[in-house]
Amino acid sequence: MPTDKRTERAVLLSVSILRQGNYLIASIYAALDDDELGRFQRELIRQVSEFRSRGVIIDVAALDVMDSFGSRSLRNLAYMARLLGAVTVIVGIQPDVAFAMVQLGMDLGKVHTALGLEEGLVRLDELTGAGRLSPASRPK
Amino acid sequence: MEPSEDDGPQSTSGQKGEAPTGHEQLLPELVAHLRDNRTQLRQEWANRITDASLLSSMAPHEIFSEATSVYDNYVEVLETGSVEALQHYAQNLSERIIPQGVETHEVVGIVLLLRDVLARSLFEKYHKDFSLLNRILDAYEPAANRIANTVSVSFVQERERVIRQQQDAIRELSTPVLQVRERLLILPIIGVLDTQRARQLTEQLLSGIRAHRAKVVVVDITGVPDVDVSVANHLVQTVDASRLMGAGVIITGLSSEIAQTLVRIGVDLSKMNTVGDLQGGIEEAERLLGFTVRRAVDANRQED
Numbered sequence: 001m002p003t004d005k006r007t008e009r010a011v012l013l014s015v016s017i018l019r020q021g022n023y024l025i026a027s028i029y030a031a032l033d034d035d036e037l038g039r040f041q042r043e044l045i046r047q048v049s050e051f052r053s054r055g056v057i058i059d060v061a062a063l064d065v066m067d068s069f070g071s072r073s074l075r076n077l078a079y080m081a082r083l084l085g086a087v088t089v090i091v092g093i094q095p096d097v098a099f100a101m102v103q104l105g106m107d108l109g110k111v112h113t114a115l116g117l118e119e120g121l122v123r124l125d126e127l128t129g130a131g132r133l134s135p136a137s138r139p140k
Numbered sequence: 141m142e143p144s145e146d147d148g149p150q151s152t153s154g155q156k157g158e159a160p161t162g163h164e165q166l167l168p169e170l171v172a173h174l175r176d177n178r179t180q181l182r183q184e185w186a187n188r189i190t191d192a193s194l195l196s197s198m199a200p201h202e203i204f205s206e207a208t209s210v211y212d213n214y215v216e217v218l219e220t221g222s223v224e225a226l227q228h229y230a231q232n233l234s235e236r237i238i239p240q241g242v243e244t245h246e247v248v249g250i251v252l253l254l255r256d257v258l259a260r261s262l263f264e265k266y267h268k269d270f271s272l273l274n275r276i277l278d279a280y281e282p283a284a285n286r287i288a289n290t291v292s293v294s295f296v297q298e299r300e301r302v303i304r305q306q307q308d309a310i311r312e313l314s315t316p317v318l319q320v321r322e323r324l325l326i327l328p329i330i331g332v333l334d335t336q337r338a339r340q341l342t343e344q345l346l347s348g349i350r351a352h353r354a355k356v357v358v359v360d361i362t363g364v365p366d367v368d369v370s371v372a373n374h375l376v377q378t379v380d381a382s383r384l385m386g387a388g389v390i391i392t393g394l395s396s397e398i399a400q401t402l403v404r405i406g407v408d409l410s411k412m413n414t415v416g417d418l419q420g421g422i423e424e425a426e427r428l429l430g431f432t433v434r435r436a437v438d439a440n441r442q443e444d
Contacts (some may be wrong), residue, residue, distance in 0.1 A: 024147040091386065095346030102342075102377045115353060115384035123386075 015040050016057055017047055022054040023124055024086075025117070029062045037073045045080050053086045055124035061092030071106045078111040089113065089128045091120035164281045170262070171219045177261060182211045185250075185257045192253065194246045198237070206233065207250075212293075214254060218283050225288045231296035238295075238302055247295045249289045317339045317348035323355040324425050325387075326418075331364030338374035342381055349387045354398070356428050357382055358421040362393030374406040379412055388413065388428065392421030 014030035026044055048056060058074060060066070076097040078088035085135065093101075101107075114120040124130070146381070186207045189195055191398045195203050209229065225326065237247075251381065262280060266273035317328045327345055333335075359378065364371065379389040391414045394402075402409060415421040426433060 004409060093384045093386075095343065095350055095385065097340075097379075098346055098381040099342055102381040107380070108384065113384050115349065115355070116386075117353070119353070119386055 017044060019047070019051055019053075022052075022128070022130070023057060023093070024048060024051065024053045024055070025057045025059065027059040027062070031063060031065060032070070034069055037070065041073055041077050041080075044077060045084070047085050048081050049085050053081075053084075054128045056081050056088040057117065057120045057124065058085050058088065058090045059092045059120075060090060060097075061085050061094065061116070062075070063097060064094060064105070066093075066101055068104065068106050071101060071108060073113055075107075075109045078108075087112065087124060089120045089123050089127070091115065091117055146317075146364065147180050162318055166276055167218065169282060170276060171215055173262070173265060174215045174218070174258060175344060178211065180216075182207055185211065185230055185254050188253045189250050190259060192249060193251045194253075195237075197241045197427070199232055206237075209233075210250075210254065211347075214287055218280070221283065223286060226287060226290055227294055230291045231298055233291075234295045238299055244292070244296060244299070248288070248292045251291045255284045255288060260305035261434075279416050315344050316319045317344055317352075319354070321423065321426065321431060323353060323427065323429055324420070325352055325354040326359045326360065327357060328363065328418075329359045332366070332369045333361075333364055335370070335374070338371075342378045344380060346381055346385055349382060349385045354387050354424040356390065358390045358392055358418065358425050360393045360418045360421065361391065361398075362395075362418065364393075367394075367398045367401060369405055369407060372402060372405075372409065375411070376407075376412065390415055390421045390424055392416065392418045 014028065014032060014036070016027050016029070018025045018133045020028075024044065024047055026040075027038075032040060034097065044058075047053070056078075058077070060074075062132075074090060078090070090108065091114045095114060112123060114123045161246055186204050189207065190200070212232075213226050213229050217223055234247075259277070259280070262276055263273065266276055274344055315337070316328065318328075320326050325336070325345075327341070327348075329341065333341075345359075345422070349357065350356065360377070361367070361375070375391065379391070382389045389411050389412070390411075394414055413424070415424050423433075
């Protein structure tokens, strides 16, 4: 099944990057150290470029902490993907994490966020104009 | 305060190094004197309370009956040296008088007045024998101070307990997160928004967003009396945190005064989606979610 293709180059055990049509879905399963974040960033951008993806979802639901380096990396990732023509939606930020990030003044900038994977996919459809999953009730 | 004070009047008098047998008899003598003159002293005390216009929120007969109980307790403490019963009574008294709006200074005031009234009567009785008066006061003063202390502390403790209880109640009640439509939550904020409350409110909202899978939240601040820099910053934080959870926030209920204040103090609310009133906010949220609401009458007419 091509949508479930996991590349050999994603050597990271705590991350998976799945291709779903024009979208890439990256899930982070455990806290990444700075080095792993760097590798994850390179790998994801490489795949965006290779598959000419239109959208990227980064699922961080498994993370119960997010430090400033992590949030900056995610933000940079989104900006890099943007330069390659892909919209990024970060999904699954836990309430505690969201609150801590705000308290500590961390910011994801203009990066899009959504509650969960499903909402993230809907959001990507809206943003890219794909309309694949768009509900009939969508405005305009 | 003397360290011996906690050991009760007996040991205090013993410590002075004077004939202990004489001192041990002094307290019973003192107590007997106060019992004998109970009616007169109590009346005098009640008069002094009225003169000082303390306990103004209580009726005269209430003051008199409380004064009687306090007086009897007072004498009992002098006699036994144990403040436990008094503590209990003081707590009970506080529970009764706090709802009537009795202030701390009044409670401390009346206990000090009683101490003065009793001391005066002792002066009067023993003024001929100065050394006896001295010894009597040695026995009386520590006990009297302890009583004043106990009553005041009990009162303040009770008050603090009531305040804490009320704070908890307000906190519980004041931050409902309500779902009005699928994926649309309303958070009406009523009352002062301090740091602790803002934090709690944000936490509730975030868990509400997850529980209801909300996409839009309308935060109504009509009931917030004052919006200053810190309140505005709390709101910005709440909005940012909700956005991280993928929910958009619409702030409603900003009055024209608040709008002017915010612009004058230079709070940047440009990131925030604001609508004048709750109705407008809900309409905007419905638009964002793709709902169209129309009157059944109008809808029927269109179909016809």
